[in-house]
Amino acid sequence: MTYRVIQWVTGVVGRTALKHFIENPVIDLVGVYVTNPAKVGKDAGALVDLPDTGVMATDDVDAIVALDADCVMYAPLVSDVDTICRLLASGKNVASVGGPFSRRHYPDQFARIDAACVAGGASYHACGVHPGFSGDILPLTLTRLMNRIDRIVVTEFIDKIRNPMVYTEMMGFGRDPEALLAQPSRSPEAPNAFAQSMAVVAEGLGKTIERVTTRLEVATATRDIPYSLGVGLPDTGVVRQGTVGGQHYEWTAWADGNPLIVYHFYWSMGEHIQPRWDIDSRYQVVIEGDPGLEVRLTGLPDANGERPFLGLPWTGLLGATAVPAICDAPPRVLTQFDLGIVQPRGLVRPA
Ligand SMILES: NC(=O)c1ccc[n+]([C@@H]2O[C@H](COP(=O)([O-])OP(=O)(O)OC[C@H]3O[C@@H](n4cnc5c(N)ncnc54)[C@H](OP(=O)(O)O)[C@@H]3O)[C@@H](O)[C@H]2O)c1
Structure with a gap:
């Protein structure tokens, strides 16, 4: 089984996840969203010093939303709940490294995310090294x-x-x-x-x-x-x-x-x-x-x-390695308890 994944932006965190998606045999990279005009039209592989993949980076949000994909690894400089909800409502699970993380502190944002999960039959998981791993x-x-x-x-x-x-x-x-x-x-x-x-x-x-x-x-x-x-x-x-x-x-x-x-x-x-x-x-x-x-x-x-x-690369990997578990889980906001012990796929492979 493979998971069709979109990488949303290619900063330090995003590039680590992108490299993982290209190299992991259980992941099928289907799209890359970038904001930097110099990266638009470049092959995803070139953005992480790997051979061409045939997937070109785009700054066209509508085109990304229209893609048929299982999950978006969302790693922008600043998280935008409207965008997260749009991706969820389009039927794509979202792993977000910039949150929002705390339902108790951001109830309005989570109410919108809940509704988008229902609309799209999708899941949302906030992740990273801290918050998301080292402290919990x-x-x-x-x-x-x-x-x-x-x-x-x-x-x-x-x-x-x-x-x-x-x-x-x-x-x-x-x-x-x-x-x-x-x-x-x-x-x-x-x-x-x-x-x-x-x-x-x-x-x-x-x-x-x-x-x-x-x-x-x-x-x-x-x-x-x-x-x-x-x-x-x-x-x-x-x-x-x-x-x-x-x-x-x-x-x-x-x-x-x-x-x-x-x-x-x-x-x-x-x-x-x-x-x-x-x-x-x-x-x-x-x-x-x-x-x-x-x-x-x-x-x-x-x-x-x-x-x-390695805090930034680890943040990318914590999101990337959770993709199969997020996709396989019932559609809703997924806490650490909901995901439980995550079982990554495709990590043990020849170099
Ligand atoms: N949970 C955690 O433990 C944890 C730890 C570290 C970081 N983070 C989160 O991860 C995010 C990404 O970190 P990073 O180190 O990869 O950042 P980064 O290297 O600065 O890259 C962020 C990328 O965001 C895109 N971007 C630029 N301007 C933007 C804007 N105004 N709005 C939206 N996106 C913009 C660019 O993508 P392109 O170059 O592709 O155009 C840029 O490369 C951080 O903002 C933070 O919220 C979480």
Whole structure:
């Protein structure tokens, strides 16, 4: 059995999924949507350094909607619920890496998605590495190794120098520390995207989250820090000495009056910051209790012996590998519990 799939945009996340779809024998790539005019008309294979597939990238939304396909891997810069609903109503399942994730926080959006699922007989699943895996599926799976749980702590460490991203300035690096503390770069809405992850863990343990509290800590650059906007690109920016060189967001979900789930995000512009945080990029799950445990989720070292941060590729793969399960499930909004243990198809194959 094969699944006919459309890749919606080809950023870092989208290209990882596209490469997987081309290479996976159980997937039949039928369409690629792009926004970048330079990519329109290019063969999908050329967009990911693979041989031609015969599928040409298009910026024609109507043509994509008209395609006969089982699933759309939806990975745009910003999710648009109207577009998601249009795809669902046209009978295509949707895996969305940009959400919406939390039904409780976005009830109106989910009401529209519910209606579109019914109209098209299709399913919607929000997915990714975090939210979607490191803060929910992974820790909840690990709770089976515990006798008693006091606290679950999930941390994302990203060294933005070794893992450059285009968003450096937008994220608030290089700004005045007091100004950033007064007006954080992450919107007050941001924890809502992760609330479903926290709720999955709490619900899996039979608990209810009473409230989520937030805290922001800033590290300052101890010298001028040059940075690039992408792996292999030249340095195009500088974080000036004394400005924001690191950000630590902490979100805590409380249950029974105690902090049950804590998410930390340590984003650093390398090692020349004060305070100096751990810059070994990874996800880390610590479960405090009896017996305590720690799991580090990281890529294997590259040729230079350095471990890459794989959050974006993993997001693409978490969506791509869920496609068969999403297509096979009954049509509706699919939570992590609805999907259960996902059984990927086509992964074990010759290189
Ligand atoms: N759940 C998670 O764990 C998780 C983690 C990371 C990211 N994400 C989500 O994944 C999304 C994609 O991340 P990415 O790293 O692949 O981003 P990216 O590299 O910046 O690529 C996004 C792509 O979106 C298209 N695009 C450009 N402008 C757009 C616009 N105004 N509206 C809609 N699409 C536009 C472009 O596609 P073309 O080049 O094909 O034209 C662009 O390459 C993020 O926005 C985020 O919501 C989720």
